[in-house]
Amino acid sequence: MKKLVLVALLAVFQIASAQEKGAVEKDLVAELRQAWNQFDYAKSRELLNLALGAIERYPSDQQIEIYKFAAFIAFQNNNRSLAKTYLMSLLDIDPAFTPDPVTTPPKILILFRQTKVEYLEEMQKKLETLQRQQATSPPSFAFFVPGLEQWRRGHKTKGALFSASAAAALGGLVYSYLDAREKRDAYTGADDPVKIPALYDSYNAAYKRQFIFAYALAAVWAASQIDLHLWSRSVKLQPAVLRSPGETSLLVRLSCRF
Structure with a gap:
């Protein structure tokens, strides 16, 4: 009986710890957003380092936000290469992501558009390589x-x-x-x-x-x-990079061709 009570208490403690941990991680992203909006860049870098150290624990939408602020801070430190790396990581999660033009600095918007073009071109090359491999693959014994x-x-x-x-x-x-x-x-x-x-x-x-x-x-x-x-x-797969009418972001279209 005592063992059952101990196991139940341990389970409750683990659940409470997990919930508390999730709340702390969510609060950390909120604090990072607030620090950036208040131009507290020192605190932003401190919070960003904590968030990046545990990036796998966050859901995808918060990972996107963390990588976005990481790119902002890297660009602010004149490290365009690192900023592009963070933007690439962001696009790996959501290729259709587009930053808010109101809250995003114009220079970062330009860098994002350049990065997205490179990202989609790289994706297109991968699709073309896959298509060539399929076209040149030897006949299968499945015949x-x-x-x-x-x-x-x-x-x-x-x-x-x-x-x-x-x-x-x-x-x-x-x-x-x-x-x-x-x-x-x-x-x-x-x-x-x-x-x-x-x-x-x-x-x-x-x-x-x-x-x-x-x-x-x-x-x-x-x-x-x-x-x-x-x-x-x-x-x-017929890969093609298209520009949507009236938008500055790029989209990837995959069409089927027989």
């Missing part, structure tokens, strides 16, 4: 397995259907082949004239069944290949 290439291209329902159908046809073919061999041996080894006609009919049916499953397997494979070329083509 020989119905449904596997559909699955790889993202059409998982069709891929599972083709693979299950192929597996069923292949299983039936193997079973029919083994069954036909067994019944052939029974037929050729029979010496009872009364049983020979029935044994022959059984062997003949098993023999024909092999071709039914073989044709079914070939049909599934052919249907899979037709589907790959007509309805389950690979989706290619």
Whole structure:
């Protein structure tokens, strides 16, 4: 009983500590914002160092704010390179972020726009590299397995259907082949004239069944290949950097081209 009470108290203490810690971290960001707005740059740097030291603990929206003030302070210290690094980290979290033109110094706005252009150009290069790698990748062995290439291209329902159908046809073919061999041996080894006609009919049916499953397997494979070329083509990324009408920020558009 005492152990249960101790465990419960420990759990309550941990929950309270976590809530208190979250509140302290939230207050820290609020204090950083207030210090910056009051032009208390010394306190801003002090609070910023604390926030950056525990950046992983903050939710994404507060991380964005921390990196924003980090870029402001770095730019104020004439360290444009460090400011761009912080802005890149900010854009990694939210590529569509745009600073408030009212509260953001004009020179930092210019730096942000330059940084965002570089960030989106880098993203575009990565997409183009990925597209080239996909275009030059060697043919997959999935060509020989119905449904596997559909699955790889993202059409998982069709891929599972083709693979299950192929597996069923292949299983039936193997079973029919083994069954036909067994019944052939029974037929050729029979010496009872009364049983020979029935044994022959059984062997003949098993023999024909092999071709039914073989044709079914070939049909599934052919249907899979037709589907790959007509309805389950690979989706290619078409990266493009666009400027929205009436806005100074840039956007990334990804369009599908078949």
